[in-house]
Amino acid sequence: MIRLHHSPGTRSVRTLWLLEELGVDYTLVNYALDKSLREPGYLSLNPAGRVPALEIDGVALFESGAIAEVLCERFSPDSLGRPAGHAQRAQWLQWVHYAETISQHCANLTQQHLMLREDHMRSPIIMQLESKRLAKTIGVLEDVLAQGDYMLGTFSAADIGVAQAVGMGQKFVRLDPFPHVADWIDRLSQRPAWGVAMKDADLFYPQDFYDPWPLPDS
Ligand SMILES: N[C@@H](CCC(=O)N[C@@H](CS)C(=O)NCC(=O)O)C(=O)O
Known part of the structure; x- marks a missing residue:
């Protein structure tokens, strides 16, 4: 079960x-x-x-x-996974868990933009910093995806974890500077399983995009 x-x-x-x-x-x-x-x-x-x-x-x-x-x-040890001893095992583990490196910034930005209810609780400095740090984590993927259609060449659970995190990240960072990442998200979003998993996702994020607030003296 x-x-x-x-x-x-x-x-x-x-x-x-x-x-x-x-x-x-x-x-x-x-x-x-x-x-x-x-x-x-x-x-x-x-x-x-x-x-x-x-x-x-x-x-x-x-x-x-x-x-x-x-x-x-x-x-699915050999298809969506990479078993112990496989040449890509270490990279597979790295990317499966790299999803959390991206997600920690999404979580901080979600807290700033959506969870804190009063404006005086929000921090433009945190919003700016976290948006930049999130963009940096997504930028890491651009070089990898310039080499192939998927994180490890063929579709795997590494794509699932990282793409879900990038999907959340797109609420706070635009993908224009990362065309290979944007193409990869497009490709993945055509999978039927993506449609099932993303059902109602927008209920949580009612806006398409959340701009960081400008710093007070800018
Ligand atoms: N590292 C954990 C993080 C889980 C996590 O923080 N989930 C969030 C949603 S994205 C949550 O349940 N938040 C509820 C809360 O903080 O009260 C994992 O990847 O499973």
């Missing part, structure tokens, strides 16, 4: 997308990104009160990169 605890538009999209690509049976439980994640029942699945949580074989896992490793090892 596989059950994914998911909130649209969040990091659990990468687990949902991967499950769809794997073609395995699973049950989806949807949550709003609110206090429901602090209920004792949910905390027994993910003690940090975050999404995703994945129940599999009687165990609840709650870190998206580890979940990707476990699912690929079990269901």
